[in-house]
Amino acid sequence: MPAVHASSVLCNVHLTSLISSFQDGLFEDLRKLFALRRQLQATATRSSEVNVEIEFDGHVFTLAMAPRQSSWLQKLLKLAMLQFETAWVCHVLVCVPSAATPQLVDIAAKHGDRPMLDLLHARGVRGTTDALDLAKSLPIVEYLHAHQYTCTTAAMDIAASRGALDILHFLHTARTEGCTVHAMDFAAANGHLDVLAFLHAERQEGCTRRAMELALQRRHDHVVAFLVRHHPYQSA
Known part of the structure; x- marks a missing residue:
């Protein structure tokens, strides 16, 4: 009887989903991206870039990956921000908080992306003087000023x-x-x-x-x- 109870608990899909939601690690789509990077490392030169297709939230966009560079993911995120693919950037940062860089803050400020600024600041990431220099809307300028940014x-x-x-x-x-x-x-x-x-x-x-x-x-x-x-x- 105890075995039956244990089986019913362990096979409970909702319970398993709840428990796994607290686990660290990569989302399935990001596992594929990291695996692709490892494959490309074997053939790519240090400076070479490869166009990769990212499928997320119902659409596909293309980013240039430099698979042998240690900052490959940070560069992908920067390119995604420049293409206004901010939802995917947030998706990645949930799994890999260390990928956040000051340049992402600068781009978010330039694009007027307040939610992204809030997310990056919550993770302790601040931008450079470019953030305030390049901000295009008064609310963002006031926001950065309130956060003691220099320009x-x-x-x-x-x-x-x-x-x-x-x-x-x-x-x-x-x-x-x-x-x-x-x-x-x-x-x-x-x-x-x-x-x-x-x-x-x-x-x-x-x-x-x-x-x-x-x-x-x-x-x-x-x-x-x-x-x-x-x-x-x-x-x-």
Whole structure:
């Protein structure tokens, strides 16, 4: 009788699934990926890359694997992030937390992926100055600022080039890194008159002759008029 009870317990599918859910290890699809990498190691050179197909969540995408490099998985995750395959990245990090890198944080910040940022921060992974420099939305900039990220002058310069006045205003008022003359040059090149007006009124860096040259080349007449009026010494 005890054997019957033991058998009923051990053969209980739901109980087995519950117990196995607490086990460490790789998901079945990742086991195949790791096995493929081992197979490719035998024939690949140190620098060679092989395109591999990843099937996940009902669709297939292709990533370039360098099977003989120790950082092969980290590079796969970076490529997946760049292709917006963030669900697969999360799937991998559940099994292999050590694969998380600062570069993933930087990409998540650039793409405005708050859930991925939360996941990586929960695992103790922080990005580089690129995270704040390249962030494209104000909520992400504020999030990184609250998490005490540092940045460079590139943050304001890039925001100016994109016409992101909200980010520019925040960085000007909340941060001390400042910008360079490239901020006005880039804004002029891309026709962002509101950004030019803000930088002229609030900052002291000014611009170079390149601002006028690029505005003329791209026929931003409103920008040209602004520069002639406010920065005539760069317009001659």
